[in-house]
Amino acid sequence: SQKIEQNSEALNIQEGKTATLTCNYTNYSPAYLQWYRQDPGRGPVFLLLIRENEKEKRKERLKVTFDTTLKQSLFHITASQPADSATYLCALPFSGGYNKLIFGAGTRLAVHP
Amino acid sequence: DGGITQSPKYLFRKEGQNVTLSCEQNLNHDAMYWYRQDPGQGLRLIYYSQIVNDFQKGDIAEGYSVSREKKESFPLTVTSAQKNPTAFYLCASSIMGGVGNQPQHFGDGTRLSIL
Numbered sequence: 001s002q003k004i005e006q007n008s009e010a011l012n013i014q015e016g017k018t019a020t021l022t023c024n025y026t027n028y029s030p031a032y033l034q035w036y037r038q039d040p041g042r043g044p045v046f047l048l049l050i051r052e053n054e055k056e057k058r059k060e061r062l063k064v065t066f067d068t069t070l071k072q073s074l075f076h077i078t079a080s081q082p083a084d085s086a087t088y089l090c091a092l093p094f095s096g097g098y099n100k101l102i103f104g105a106g107t108r109l110a111v112h113p
Numbered sequence: 114d115g116g117i118t119q120s121p122k123y124l125f126r127k128e129g130q131n132v133t134l135s136c137e138q139n140l141n142h143d144a145m146y147w148y149r150q151d152p153g154q155g156l157r158l159i160y161y162s163q164i165v166n167d168f169q170k171g172d173i174a175e176g177y178s179v180s181r182e183k184k185e186s187f188p189l190t191v192t193s194a195q196k197n198p199t200a201f202y203l204c205a206s207s208i209m210g211g212v213g214n215q216p217q218h219f220g221d222g223t224r225l226s227i228l
Contacts, residue, residue, distance in 0.1 A: 032214045043219030103156040
C-alpha cells in the first residue's frame with residue numbers, strides 16, 4: 001500500500017538559514033505532490049503543488065523539488081523567519097483516484113531568532 | 114470571504130452519546146472530505162463526497178456517519194460505536210478535477226473530547 005514518510009523529529013534552525021524538509025514515499029508513482037502548512041489548532045493551508053514532470057517549483061521563499069527516481073520531495077524555505085515556524089505536511093494523490101489525498105504525519109519546523 | 118466553517122471549535126461527548134460536527138463551505142466546491150488527526154499521525158480520511166447525495170467511506174469510517182443533502186454542507190456524526198473519538202476533526206473541500214491535482218481547502222477543525 002502507499003506509504004508516506006516525513007521526519008517525525010522537529011527541525012530547529014536559526015533565523016535567516018535555509019530549512020529543508022523531506023518527504024519520502026513508497027509503493028507508488030504519483031503524478032503530483034502537494035505541500036501544506038499547519039499551525040497549532042488550525043487546519044492545513046495549501047502551499048505548493050508540483051507535477052512529476054517538474055523537477056523544481058518556486059513560490060517566493062519556498063522551493064519544492066520532486067525526484068521520481070528517489071521517490072522523494074524536498075521542501076526548502078530560504079531566509080527563514082520565526083513566522084515560518086509550523087508543521088509542514090506533504091500529500092500524494094490516492095492511487096485509486098477519486099481526488100483523494102494521502103497525507104504524511106508532517107515535520108514541525110521551529111525557527112529561532 | 115470564501116472559506117470553510119467548522120463548528121463548534123470544541124466539543125465534549127458523554128459515553129453512549131452521538132454528536133454531530135458541522136462543516137459549511139461557500140467556495141462552490143463539489144468535493145468535501147472529513148479527516149481525523151491524532152498526535153504524531155497523518156490526516157486519516159473518514160468519509161468523502163464528490164457530489165450532493167453521494168458519499169464514500171474513507172479509511173476509518175467505522176463509528177461515523179455523514180450526509181450530503183446540500184452542496185455547501187457536509188455534517189459528520191460521531192456515533193456511540195466509535196470507541197475512541199478523542200481527536201482533532203478537519204473538514205476540507207476541493208473542486209473536482211484530475212487525480213490529485215486539486216488543492217484541498219480546510220476548516221479550522223473541531224476538537225472532540227470524551228467527558
